[in-house]
Amino acid sequence: MPVPEVATRLAPLTTLRLGGPARTVVAAPSAEAVVEAVRAADTSREPLLLLGGGSNVVIADEGWKGTVVRIASTGRAVEHGENGSVVLTVEAGEDWDGVVAACVADGLGGLECLSGIPGRTGATPVQNVGAYGVEIAELLLDVDLYDRGAGVVREHVPAEELGLGYRTSALKGRDDAIVLRVRLALSTDATSAPIRYPELARTLDVEPGSRVPAAAAREAVLELRRGKGMVLDATDHDTWSAGSFFTNPVLPEAEAPEGAPRWPAGPGLVKVPAAWLIEHSGFRRGHPGPGGRVALSDKHVLALTNRGDGTTADLLALASDVRRGVQERFGIELVPEPVLVGCRI
Template identity: 70%
Template sequence: MSVSAPTSIDARLSAHTTLRLGGPASRLVTAADADAVVAAVAAADAAGERVLLLGGGSNLVVADAGFDGTAVLLASTGVHTEPRPDGSVVVTVEAGEDWDAVVAATVAQGLGGFECLSGIPGRTGATPVQNVGAYGVEISDLLVDVDLYDRRSGTVREHVPAAELGLGYRTSVLKGRDDAIVLRVRFALSADGLSAPIRYAELARTLGVTAGERVSPAAAREAVLDLRRGKGMVLDAADHDTWSAGSFFTNPILPVADAPQVEGLTAWPAGEGFVKLSAAGLIQQAGFTRGHAGPGGRVALSSRHVLALTHRGGGHTEDLLALAREVRDGVAERFGVTLHPEPVLVGCSL
């Protein structure tokens, strides 16, 4: 039997986001398992209330006015591993599981695939929504299927294949909508004691291997964590550089003919006729430096990574949005390229 924690009224969402920003939700319900998630959402729907799903809050920018509705905090846990005939394994993870804890556990078992996604904050249910990726690996490389609660029909759809989710660069058909809620996720991992092929040049250099080689999952995880710590991208409550929503802007993908020719700017092939540009490179070459301060110094670009917008304490969401607009407009003016936010904006916009 599912049990939900007592409902909190006017609960400040800043306590549930890594930015530590955001006003109150009308009510906050903690859902301890998938059944409780369904029950909480169904009750809110029956009452005509809006619903906001909360996991680790690592990809949310919540308005200062908060959220007029019910916020459902995913606290469902459980990880199950099942071998497959081809020697790989399927790992089934409840949506409320802490993502990096899942990564650490699979790496400790010698399973390969998740290691390059180490150190990413948040809950597992959000990973397919955003098609989370880092250091050459994306969730789409590993995802088998998901179980969804369909709010329109009031039913649970089990084993919805990854192919139906429209997974693309930091997006899916689930992003930006709230009528389909991820309850659990299944991934395919290798069980031969080796990582996924190392594709990302910076990581390959750190590991001392050539692109395409495989290493132990543990070695890859430690290298990734070291790289992320150096960029302020591993959560630390005492470090304001980690009071962020991670990379705030996605790397823009443009037709080759429309891409600005900028000396020294990192770019990657992105399909026939397209190129992906480094958002961080564009920001730097537009004149924004690490630590660039926003309103009152309450927010700033990270002192270690210009792609992260950070809360330095005592700030408001509108401060962060003002800084984001300044960066976006500065890049557009300099290069004619419009950067788009990666986090989900709740009750606010750029």
């Protein structure tokens, strides 16, 4: 059953360490408890906010005038299939990097390039989490959902029904379908997915398309992420962020800025790095926001960081400055990647 929590401050529950209080916070240690807590809020017409690891969310300084359900369900199960494949079932509240680490340790391949990403497993299909050439969409079989409108749990909803796209899905930006658990198809050969990302291939000293031991790929990914301040560290303000704050724009090839790196993104389309656009609009690493209380990371311009005493208003002011600068320089409007709760830019 849901467990009421004494503390209602939301800032400590987010990786940005920002956000005001909630009226009520309850922890849901199982899928059943999640459903029970959501039904209770719906019955009482209480505004509801679902929170996992708090890694991809920006919460207003005013907080949340309602109930926050913190998804804390845990559990993993492996089911062996044919041809050396397995189905991994994971509860929504499991720490994502813990899942990846356990898979690599157990000789399961496929998730290693998604190492070091903070947050909970249930958020991975919502965001279609991806990094270093791999997306959840490639591995996801199906999910179990709580359908708030119908008041029922829907089991084994196929990945094909989730509208998975670049850092998005049909689940993003809505709270009427709540992920309770996910199922992923992995391999048992302890070998990575093909290394597609050029930076990762260089780090591993292999040709793009090569496969390497999953453990080696994980360590290389963690090394790269640490160098960009993208692995959580409570003592390092460069990691007090929501990860990449803006998505990489997908543009018609003819509209991509001259000299910008680009990758194919569909017929006639290319993906351009938001970091390149930001840097070439005059924003450097460490660029400060209001009063220096927030800043672009010292390691990566795509991360907006809380330097310890910032506010959400400070962070959004910095984000607005960056987005306006890119718009003025290139005519491209950057799109925020985190979910904005009670606020906007």
